[in-house]
Amino acid sequence: MNDVPSTDTARLIARLTGPILAAIGTGLLINNAAYQETALAFLSSPPMIYFSGILAMTAGIAILNVHSRWTRDWRSSVTALGWMLALIGAFRIIAPQFVVYIGAAGFASVRVGFGVLFLALGSFFTLKGYTE
Numbered sequence: 051m052n053d054v055p056s057t058d059t060a061r062l063i064a065r066l067t068g069p070i071l072a073a074i075g076t077g078l079l080i081n082n083a084a085y086q087e088t089a090l091a092f093l094s095s096p097p098m099i100y101f102s103g104i105l106a107m108t109a110g111i112a113i114l115n116v117h118s119r120w121t122r123d124w125r126s127s128v129t130a131l132g133w134m135l136a137l138i139g140a141f142r143i144i145a146p147q148f149v150v151y152i153g154a155a156g157f158a159s160v161r162v163g164f165g166v167l168f169l170a171l172g173s174f175f176t177l178k179g180y181t182e
């Protein structure tokens with residue numbers, strides 16, 4: 051069995067994550083008030099923080115299990131996404147009280163920036179997943 055992830059694996063992950071990230075980014079930019087309300091409800095629910103940590107860490111580890119390779123092309127962004135999800139998930143599981151602190155302090159002032167970032171990442175992954 052060849053343990054080197056192929057471009058097809060990276061493309062599949064990009065096809066799955068790209069549209070989701072783009073939808074989140076678009077939602078943040080278009081429905082700012084609704085996302086603000088959702089974020090505040092999320093931050094007031096330790097079980098949601100914990101559960102989202104489990105989901106994020108699982109997604110990150112799943113990506114890393116099938117694609118954990120640093121290359122000199124766009125596929126490294128898939129590996130970086132896997133690591134980011136795994137670390138964010140672990141942080142939410144291990145230190146949920148800091149998620150509340152960081153989220154409450156930062157979300158209100160940077161949600162447009164998050165919207166642009168998620169839309170850009172989602173568009174990038176979608177483009178790479180469906181056109182390469």
